[in-house]
Amino acid sequence: MRLRDKIDDVDQQLLQLLAQRLKLVAEVGEVKSEHGLPIYVPSREAAMLARRRQEAESLGVPPDLIEDILRRAMRESYSSEKDTGFKTVNPAAGPIVVVGGKGQLGRLFVQMFELSGYEVRVLGSQDWAQADDILAGASVVMVTVPITRTVEIIEKFSTLPADCILCDLTSTKSDPLNAMLRVHQGPVVGLHPMFGPDISSFAKQVIVVCDGRESERYQWLLDQFALWGAKLKSATAKDHDEAMGLVQAMRHFSSFVYGMHLKSENADIEQLLAFSSPIYRLELAMVGRLFAQDPALYADIILSSPDALGMFRRYIERFSDAISCLENNDRDGFIHQFSEVADWFGQYAEQFMGESRQMLLVAHDRRHID
């Protein structure tokens, strides 16, 4: 048999094994949804990966190879186990009303609640005439509407029953949370999913939780998210909003300006890509992906971030300082600044080096060069 035929044969066996794995995982999915077990089990993953790595080593297989394969396989597990549905944490709950449930993120939550056995009703922008019917008996009202309209829409919910949970998914938390506490006397919680609507599963995705009132009465909702695999991170609305200034507003704004700059310089993207190192390609992808999305969403995220303007101005000052360094041909000054920032990053600098190396390897695998 020629060598390539033998390789084909081995790859086909691999495929058979993967098919077997997927089948077993589907069975695990059934068991989990029946018994209400979480989709993501980090302890099992860590133990399994450690054993497979050891076994790989003794077979002369690079341990990273089996880890890559298994992590990729587990990504399939998360989405396959999701499709089998989830246990209903609170079977006594009345309908869940998703306000803005026709938007992308809204649709995702609608799907997840339905997969978890709840009756879900959508209150879209055209449905306000029937709002009373839609809201009748609601156990949860989840507001997921454009950021600029969130408070005004929350204010429409001043007559909810006292045991109904009022929550929102807005990417700023202080204003919506205050509005919810003002209009509703019952349980209130502010939520911010730290992911976009295009995820295939909630496994390992973070949801920030800002307590409003009566946490014991909305706990079941958080338990439901945890079953989906989400990691819940509690924060005050103030801490959340401050962190978001850097995590979101600054990130998006600097990508926006970078994009503007490339455009104004008349950069030739084909050529940039042809000359790009892997990290540059990744950076271009990070910037470019912003412009594949809804401009209004980003305008609103940036504009609604408290103190963003001040931060952007400070950023410009740092740019100017760094430019002065160059103007003065101050090589030592540049190196000094660099070292200070490196000290500030501390051990994270090494960690990020490792993480980005992994990402670049994956990005590189996907590359096709004729």
Ligand SMILES: O=C(O)C(=O)C[C@]1(C(=O)O)C=C[C@@H](O)C=C1
């Ligand atoms: O063992 C489980 O609990 C599974 O759901 C299977 C599996 C896997 O694919 O191996 C998937 C997700 C878990 O985080 C751990 C392992």
